[in-house]
Amino acid sequence: MTDDYEKLLSRGLSMIKDPNPAGRFEMPTAEVEAHGQKTIIRNFAHVADKFRREQQHLLKFFQKELATSASLENGQAVFLGNIKPSLITRKLADYANEFVFCKQCGQPDTKITTEDKNEMLVCWACGAKRQIRSLK
Template identity: 30%
Template sequence: VVTVGKRTFVTNFKRLCDTLNRDPRLVLRFLLKELGASGNIEGDAAVIYGAAARKIVKELIDVFVKNYVVCPVCGSPDTILTREERKLMQLKCTACGATTPVKPF
């Protein structure tokens, strides 16, 4: 995470999202909503318009992982995030088979 002027770059964003098995647009939408900022994806980096503290961005990524990646039943990161109907989001674990509703964003 690097801040240059009034823009914050998450330089390894694409690799991070690949590791989490999540769509980069989804992860960025979560970060932007939590930060109350705007931004986009440029190449492999996420660009947040506004100076966001490195610590806060890292904490938000940890929150995303805890709430939208790791299975709350078995602790496995092998999950799929699905959206049922228009707003209901569910975390489906491929390891234990649990399906858990999660807060939409």
């Protein structure tokens, strides 16, 4: 048994004890469906909701990261091309790390604000603030 394991274990326990409801945050899972030359995230609105982000913001991120065009249709995101579900899952995690989770305290209770034309991620839980990439 290594020290790292001990650390992981104690961190896991402290997360369980955390009274903050955000401690129970669960990463949303994208429901991906291939449709001919298109790829659809069926529960896109739900995923954006979980992150408390605008659907347009999340969509822009995917457009840039996957270098393809996309549109919103009734809460679903439709991408041009065949995109592997595993890639979408990975990009979703990237989005969460870059635009949702606070790097200071690790909580997802954050919001995006604009300051001097810079987009900032502000944490409700600890007050930390950091500049984020603009997706415009």
